[in-house]
Amino acid sequence: MDLTPKRYADTIVLSPVGRLDHATSEGFKVALAPYMARCARDLDRVILDFVGVEYISSIGLRVLMLAAKQAKTQGGSIGVAALQPVVKEIFDISRFTMVLDVFASVREGLARLSPPALAAFDGA
Numbered sequence: 001m002d003l004t005p006k007r008y009a010d011t012i013v014l015s016p017v018g019r020l021d022h023a024t025s026e027g028f029k030v031a032l033a034p035y036m037a038r039c040a041r042d043l044d045r046v047i048l049d050f051v052g053v054e055y056i057s058s059i060g061l062r063v064l065m066l067a068a069k070q071a072k073t074q075g076g077s078i079g080v081a082a083l084q085p086v087v088k089e090i091f092d093i094s095r096f097t098m099v100l101d102v103f104a105s106v107r108e109g110l111a112r113l114s115p116p117a118l119a120a121f122d123g124a
Contacts, residue, residue: 001027005035008124011045011117012038013106017052020060029063036067041075045117047109051082056090068100077101081109 001024003014012035020028038044048064056064064080071078079101083091091097103109110118 001031003031003035008110008118008120009114009116010043011047011110011114013047013049013110015049015052019055019057020053020063021055021057022059025057025059025063028060029066032063032067036070036076036078039067039071039074039076039078043076045077045113046071046079047103047106047113048078048080049082049106050080050084050087053087054084056087058094061090061094061096064096065099077113079103079109079113081106 001016003016006013035046039046068078081103082105110121
């Protein structure tokens with residue numbers, strides 16, 4: 001799965017597209033792995049821009065849960081932004097908003113996770 005990375009200072013914004021389900025979750029996990037390896041204290045923060053994600057299943061949520069756990073263990077920060085209505089409903093029902101920071105937009109996520117990244121985003 002192509003994540004279309006964009007760097008803003010110390011933050012990487014990744015933009016998956018499509019469905020995160022049984023057919024795509026392994027590809028998502030593999031594509032996410034190198035970014036999660038750098039999602040640590042004094043390294044990169046990660047924001048997943050879900051504007052292009054139309055659906056997420058329980059296996060997709062599991063990949064996100066493992067990524068959140070890895071980030072926490074490494075002292076890093078990860079968040080999800082711009083959830084589509086169906087995906088937001090799944091996050092709300094599963095209470096996944098308690099697992100990951102959820103932001104209304106990428107800009108809001110950058111503002112909360114990294115002021116230097118927000119400045120780079122606004123300057124782009």
